[in-house]
Amino acid sequence: MAEKRVCFLYIAQHHQVWHSLSVAVAMARTWPGLKVEIAATTQELLDYVSGLLEELGGAPIVLVLLPPSWLRRLSGGGAPPKAAMLVVNALRLAGYDAVITPERTTALLRRLGVRHPMLVYTQHGAGDREGPFEPRLRVFDLVMAAGPKQRDRMVGEGWVKPENCAMVGYPKFDLVDALPRRAAPRFERPGPVVLYNPHFHAELSSWPKWGRRVLDVFAANDRYNLIFSPHIRLFETASIEERAAFKSFAEHPRIHVDLGGPAAADMTYTRAADLYLGDVSSQVYEFLRAPKPCLFLNASGADWRGDPSFHHWLFGPVLDTIETLGAAVDQAFATHDEYRQIQLKGIAETFDVTDEPSSMRAARAIVERLERRA
Missing domain, CATH: 3.40.50.2000 (Glycogen Phosphorylase B;)
Incomplete structure (x- = not known):
C-alpha cells in the first residue's frame, strides 16, 4: 500500500x-x-x-x-x-x-x-x-x-x-494488560471494597438525588471500604469550592475519593473493587471482566425491565429507594451466585x-x- x-x-x-x-x-x-x-x-x-x-x-x-x-x-x-x-x-x-x-x-x-x-x-x-x-x-x-x-x-x-x-x-483491555498495574487504594482496615461509580447523565445518574446519602451511608458503616470514583465528566467543570466539599469524605479512613484522576480511567478501581455500585456507566462491563457482585441505583424511577439500555441491571439487585442501601450491599454479596451465569453471558455478548x-x-x-x- x-x-x-x-x-x-x-x-x-x-x-x-x-x-x-x-x-x-x-x-x-x-x-x-x-x-x-x-x-x-x-x-x-x-x-x-x-x-x-x-x-x-x-x-x-x-x-x-x-x-x-x-x-x-x-x-x-x-x-x-x-x-x-x-x-x-x-x-x-x-x-x-x-x-x-x-x-x-x-x-x-x-x-x-x-x-x-x-x-x-x-x-x-x-x-x-x-x-x-x-x-x-x-x-x-x-x-x-x-x-x-x-x-x-x-x-x-x-x-x-x-x-x-x-x-x-x-482494545482497552490490551492497553490495560500491557501496562504496569497501578497500586490499589490502601485503607486503614481490611474489608470488602465497594466502588461507587455514578454516571454524569443528568436524568439517569444516581448522583443528583442520592449521591451524598450514599457517601454518608458508607462513612457510617464500619464493614466496607469505599472507592468513590464517578464518571470523569461528572465533576469535570466543578469549582474548587465544589471539590473542597468532599474533603471530609476524602479524609475518612475507609473512603477513597477520586473525582477524575488517571486511576479513574485505567481500570485500577474496577479491578480493585469487590462490588460495583452504580447506575448507567459502561464501566460496569470493565468491572465484570471477572464476575463479581453488583448493585444498581434506580434514582430516576426508570421503567427499566425489558429495556436494552438497562440490560446490565440484570447483573445484580436494583434499588428503587436509598433507605435500604446498607442491607442491600450485604444482600448483593450474599446472593451473587444467583447472578453469576447471566453476568458471564452478558460479558460474552459484550466482548468478542x-x-x-x-x-x-x-x-x-x-x-x-x-x-x-x-
Whole structure:
C-alpha cells in the first residue's frame, strides 16, 4: 500500500485515550507504510499520551498539538470546545487519509466539507445506554463494535450498515494488560471494597438525588471500604469550592475519593473493587471482566425491565429507594451466585474474544478499508 497518513484524534477527556491508543501502536508497529500521528487539543493530553507510549516501549508515532493556543486559553486550562477545535482544524484534518476517533463529535467534519479522510469511530465503552446509538454513527465510514451486543444493536436500529461495522473486541483491555498495574487504594482496615461509580447523565445518574446519602451511608458503616470514583465528566467543570466539599469524605479512613484522576480511567478501581455500585456507566462491563457482585441505583424511577439500555441491571439487585442501601450491599454479596451465569453471558455478548489481540483486529480493519479505498 502506498504511504498513507492516519490521525488518531483526541479532543475530549483523557479516559478516551484508552479506547484507541493500543490500536495506534499496533498500526504503527505493524504497517511501516503508514504514517501514524496522534493529535490532541491540549498539551496536558499530549503529555499523557506520551507517557503511556513510553511505558509501552515506544512506537513510530508523531505527536501533534492542534492549534490555536488562544482557544485553549479561553477554555481556562480544560479541554477546548470540541466543535470549535474541529472547525479551526478542518483543513488540517482534511489532509489525512483516515481520522480515527473514540468520540462522535468528529462526525461534524463532514458537515464542514471534509470529504477525503476515512472517518473511523472506535467507541469509548461497551455499555447499554441508548445515547451512543444515534444518527451521527451513519457519518462514519467504519464503526468498531466490541462484541455482538453492540454490533447487533447498531445494525438492527439502522445506525450502521453491516459492511461498515467491524467487530474487534475491546482494545482497552490490551492497553490495560500491557501496562504496569497501578497500586490499589490502601485503607486503614481490611474489608470488602465497594466502588461507587455514578454516571454524569443528568436524568439517569444516581448522583443528583442520592449521591451524598450514599457517601454518608458508607462513612457510617464500619464493614466496607469505599472507592468513590464517578464518571470523569461528572465533576469535570466543578469549582474548587465544589471539590473542597468532599474533603471530609476524602479524609475518612475507609473512603477513597477520586473525582477524575488517571486511576479513574485505567481500570485500577474496577479491578480493585469487590462490588460495583452504580447506575448507567459502561464501566460496569470493565468491572465484570471477572464476575463479581453488583448493585444498581434506580434514582430516576426508570421503567427499566425489558429495556436494552438497562440490560446490565440484570447483573445484580436494583434499588428503587436509598433507605435500604446498607442491607442491600450485604444482600448483593450474599446472593451473587444467583447472578453469576447471566453476568458471564452478558460479558460474552459484550466482548468478542479471539486469539488475536483486539487492537490488532481493529488496526487491520482500518488498514483493509484504506486498501480498498486506494
